[in-house]
Amino acid sequence: MPNAGAGVRLLPNAITVLALCSGLSGLKFALDRNYTGALAAIGVAALLDALDGQLARLLDATSRIGAELDSLADCVSFGVAPAVVLFIWTLRSTPVGWPVALVFAVCVVLRLARFNTLLDGTEAPPFAKEFFVGIPSPMGALLAVLPLTVFLQFGRGWWSSPATVAAWTVAVALAMVSRLPTLSMKTVRVPARAVAPLLVLITGLTAAVITFPFASLGVAMLLYLVHVPYASYRYRWLARHPSAWEVPARQRRAIRRTARSMRRLGLRPPLRRRVVGAAAAAGAAVRRRRSAETNGQVARDRRSHRHP
Numbered sequence: 001m002p003n004a005g006a007g008v009r010l011l012p013n014a015i016t017v018l019a020l021c022s023g024l025s026g027l028k029f030a031l032d033r034n035y036t037g038a039l040a041a042i043g044v045a046a047l048l049d050a051l052d053g054q055l056a057r058l059l060d061a062t063s064r065i066g067a068e069l070d071s072l073a074d075c076v077s078f079g080v081a082p083a084v085v086l087f088i089w090t091l092r093s094t095p096v097g098w099p100v101a102l103v104f105a106v107c108v109v110l111r112l113a114r115f116n117t118l119l120d121g122t123e124a125p126p127f128a129k130e131f132f133v134g135i136p137s138p139m140g141a142l143l144a145v146l147p148l149t150v151f152l153q154f155g156r157g158w159w160s161s162p163a164t165v166a167a168w169t170v171a172v173a174l175a176m177v178s179r180l181p182t183l184s185m186k187t188v189r190v191p192a193r194a195v196a197p198l199l200v201l202i203t204g205l206t207a208a209v210i211t212f213p214f215a216s217l218g219v220a221m222l223l224y225l226v227h228v229p230y231a232s233y234r235y236r237w238l239a240r241h242p243s244a245w246e247v248p249a250r251q252r253r254a255i256r257r258t259a260r261s262m263r264r265l266g267l268r269p270p271l272r273r274r275v276v277g278a279a280a281a282a283g284a285a286v287r288r289r290r291s292a293e294t295n296g297q298v299a300r301d302r303r304s305h306r307h308p
Helices: 004-031 035-058 064-089 097-118 126-130 137-144 146-154 162-176 192-211 213-240 249-265 271-306
Strands: 131-133 181-183
Touching: 004 035, 004 064, 035 064, 035 137, 035 146, 035 213, 064 097, 064 137, 064 146, 064 162, 097 131, 097 137, 097 162, 126 131, 126 213, 137 146, 137 162, 137 213, 146 162, 146 213, 181 213, 192 213
Parallel strands: none
Antiparallel strands: 131 181
């Protein structure tokens, strides 16, 4: 009897290979000056990249070779492909075009290498799993080709000038290797009562993408940029409130409302914080007193040796 389980476990890796082929197809479309096809190929690669990881976790088919294959596919689809597409489109007309393309591709590789090392880290706080460190490479690739998206929708303008595209590409590359926290969708849990409205929303978004593909992609990228300040605020807030690390999002909102009400009313911090602060101050005073006594004893010993 054939081993059906082995074939099912192979499915995530097959999707990863399809994502790699899609990224490479983007290069072929760019060489043919088919920038619509190149943009679509990168978008399909990003969609497949999100699908293979979710499918691997769902089927319990995660493996070391799958993780390595995913990283290599991401290097090509979201590092090499966007850099070459942008270079062929407009960056080749400026002397810094190729260095900019190299910077982007290298930053994608560095970002993926850091991501793989962070997977083995154990010192991160519990809430860190809700965030990425820096912009993920699929979103970085789509952000990098945002000027091309606007060009395909509106034609040439300041957004398609080589200087603007070069500056934007470098900015996105630096954002990928930065320490900016961005939200991860892996830990999002959809309540049962929200499934039907979410399906309706997905249907509407699908219709918008089919009818206005470039405008829809551009709006989605702008919304993603808007979310970055919120993600930074949420990360800092969680770092300051350990009591919210293990509670659901609804309870976190209640904690935030309570904290805002206390600040608005001018209430003092909780007793636990005051006690901890007082204990720390008392400990510091004891350490200072002991240090002074030790220094005084050392000075007396020196004087006694100097004047026998």
